[in-house]
Amino acid sequence: MHESDILIIGSGAAGLTAALNLAERFKVTVLAKGAMNEGATAWAQGGVAAVLEPGDTFESHIEDTMIAGAGLNDRAIVEFVVESAPAAIARLEKLGVPFNTEGDALHLTREGGHSHRRIVHVNDATGWAVQEALLKAARAHRNITLVPDMVVIDLATSRHEERYSGAGHVWGVYAFNRATSRVELYTARTTILATGGAGRTYLFSTAPRGATGDGIAMAWRAGCRISNMEFMQFHPTCLYNLEVKNFLITEAVRGEGGHLINPVTGKRFMSDYDAKRMELAPRDVVARAIDAEIKRDGLDYVHLDISHMPAEFVREHFPNIHEKLLGLGIDMTTQPIPVVPAQHYTCGGIVVDRDGRTDLPGLYAAGECTQSGLHGANRLASNSLLECFVFGESAANHIAANWDSLPTPPAIRAWDESRVTDSDEEVVIKQNWTEIRRFMWNYVGIVRSTKRLERAQHRIKLLREEVNDYYGHFRVTPDLIELRNLLESADLIVRSALHRKESRGLHYTIDYPETSSAAIDTVLVP
Ligand code: FAD
Ligand code: SIN
Numbered sequence: 120m121h122e123s124d125i126l127i128i129g130s131g132a133a134g135l136t137a138a139l140n141l142a143e144r145f146k147v148t149v150l151a152k153g154a155m156n157e158g159a160t161a162w163a164q165g166g167v168a169a170v171l172e173p174g175d176t177f178e179s180h181i182e183d184t185m186i187a188g189a190g191l192n193d194r195a196i197v198e199f200v201v202e203s204a205p206a207a208i209a210r211l212e213k214l215g216v217p218f219n220t221e222g223d224a225l226h227l228t229r230e231g232g233h234s235h236r237r238i239v240h241v242n243d244a245t246g247w248a249v250q251e252a253l254l255k256a257a258r259a260h261r262n263i264t265l266v267p268d269m270v271v272i273d274l275a276t277s278r279h280e281e282r283y284s285g286a287g288h289v290w291g292v293y294a295f296n297r298a299t300s301r302v303e304l305y306t307a308r309t310t311i312l313a314t315g316g317a318g319r320t321y322l323f324s325t326a327p328r329g330a331t332g333d334g335i336a337m338a339w340r341a342g343c344r345i346s347n348m349e350f351m352q353f354h355p356t357c358l359y360n361l362e363v364k365n366f367l368i369t370e371a372v373r374g375e376g377g378h379l380i381n382p383v384t385g386k387r388f389m390s391d392y393d394a395k396r397m398e399l400a401p402r403d404v405v406a407r408a409i410d411a412e413i414k415r416d417g418l419d420y421v422h423l424d425i426s427h428m429p430a431e432f433v434r435e436h437f438p439n440i441h442e443k444l445l446g447l448g449i450d451m452t453t454q455p456i457p458v459v460p461a462q463h464y465t466c467g468g469i470v471v472d473r474d475g476r477t478d479l480p481g482l483y484a485a486g487e488c489t490q491s492g493l494h495g496a497n498r499l500a501s502n503s504l505l506e507c508f509v510f511g512e513s514a515a516n517h518i519a520a521n522w523d524s525l526p527t528p529p530a531i532r533a534w535d536e537s538r539v540t541d542s543d544e545e546v547v548i549k550q551n552w553t554e555i556r557r558f559m560w561n562y563v564g565i566v567r568s569t570k571r572l573e574r575a576q577h578r579i580k581l582l583r584e585e586v587n588d589y590y591g592h593f594r595v596t597p598d599l600i601e602l603r604n605l606l607e608s609a610d611l612i613v614r615s616a617l618h619r620k621e622s623r624g625l626h627y628t629i630d631y632p633e634t635s636s637a638a639i640d641t642v643l644v645p
Pocket of ligand 2 (some may be wrong): 500
């Protein structure tokens with residue numbers, strides 16, 4: 120058994136921000152299911168949104184966030200996050216994140232839905248720089264223990280106490296150690312879930328392999344409310360390539376002048392969908408427009424073209440994308456880039472308040488695994504890393520302020536493997552993974568219908584019996600742990616989508632195309 124003051128599951132922007140804010144006073148353990156830099160944070164390209172120049176205002180960033188979120192955002196939370204942004208950027212600079220500059224000021228790029236240039240960035244690989252700076256600081260801190268390759272299976276709650284107290288408390292986690300293939304118990308006074316999103320429920324996704332909704336699924340199983348899971352964001356421009364399936368082409372390419380063009384007609388088609396904002400309309404609008412062009416003309420992809428800009432400008436702004444594409448035979452300074460929409464971000468998740476508190480005592484959550492009220496029905500570009508920094512810190516502050524009232528963990532039962540054996544049919548797991556991701560893409564994608572959602576729900580019901588049976592009889596493996604969570608996440612998405620009898624933001628259904636006058640969160644209660 121491993122004991123610490125605070126246990127954090129996830130080593131991305133949210134988890135490490137929380138860790139660094141707690142480590143002066145407390146012993147903190149951070150678990151990651153692979154290497155410490157394998158989450159979505161390291162993959163972020165565009166940047167972080169913050170009001171940093173005199174011509175811009177908090178009010179404008181707040182309005183842009185609410186407009187993208189189709190009015191479903193919690194305005195008080197939006198204000199809190201937007202107003203916290205400049206200080207969050209200053210702290211990242213202090214940690215050594217080398218944001219691009221222009222003269223004495225930070226260089227600001229532009230992305231869809233933003234009415235001002237307000238995205239600070241490190242070329243076109245912001246997330247990598249942020250992840251490295253946070254990890255460097257965490258590694259250097261004597262009170263932070265970083266544990267890679269530890270796949271958390273479930274939360275250890277009052278149900279796992281040796282003498283059940285009935286308190287409904289979270290006391291830590293059970294985790295599968297990849298090195299030993301044993302399940303270990305980690306306990307702490309407080310656990311923070313910072314496990315990222317559930318993008319891999321979809322066949323095509325920009326998200327990393329580990330985005331299987333683990334934190335959302337385990338919080339749900341433990342008794343937390345989950346909200347707004349129908350709002351899965353599709354990024355309009357993922358590279359279309361038969362070998363490289365999930366390479367994002369940052370929205371900043373459109374922000375810096377890129378055009379979307381139908382490869383058959385040669386037409387810049389966004390004028391037919393949002394004549395005012397064109398390529399810089401919010402993501403749901405652009406993704407649906409591309410989807411409509413592809414379906415109408417039977418295309419495999421549309422073109423994103425920035426070759427009309429000077430070659431030097433393109434190379435300077437997008438050095439990593441330029442190089443990656445050159446390696447695939449595309450020179451973006453002279454040729455258009457083939458792109459398709461792909462799942463990109465999970466707007467819904469574990470219900471948290473402004474302090475990152477969940478429904479369960481002893482459990483906090485931050486980052487993409489949460490529904491904090493910031494994003495509403497559609498996340499505004501580059502508001503997500505910002506949410507990680509702000510809530511990572513607010514959760515840490517709340518824990519520190521209430522430390523003396525937090526009880527110490529009682530004795531917790533060890534993981535019981537007495538009734539399971541080793542699996543003899545790993546192929547079942549692989550088959551079910553693929554099946555889930557395929558029907559989610561086909562039935563629960565950009566444009567939905569009740570009939571397709573019901574089909575998906577039927578598949579989930581059948582698969583659940585199979586997965587539960589498998590889980591009950593065989594020793595856990597990382598793939599099985601993820602499959603179980605992937606299925607739980609898919610179920611939460613489909614149930615939420617069926618619950619919403621309107622179209623709003625990212626949720627568009629042909630059966631209820633109108634937006635209702637009242638904006639109401641979907642809240643699933645376990
Ligand atoms: P992550 O960074 O995803 O980290 C999750 C952590 O949880 C990992 O350490 C993982 O190992 C751990 N974990 C998960 N499950 C388990 C488990 N069972 N056991 C143990 N550990 C577990 N947002 C922006 O604001 N700006 C951008 O420019 C931007 N660009 C993006 C580009 C791409 C390609 C993608 C995919 C996303 C982008 N986003 C962007 C979104 C943003 O990167 C993420 O929302 C954000 O990084 C999430 O951070 P996080 O800390 O919540 O989780
Ligand atoms: C991008 O660079 O287009 C991604 C930005 C984001 O997801 O916020």
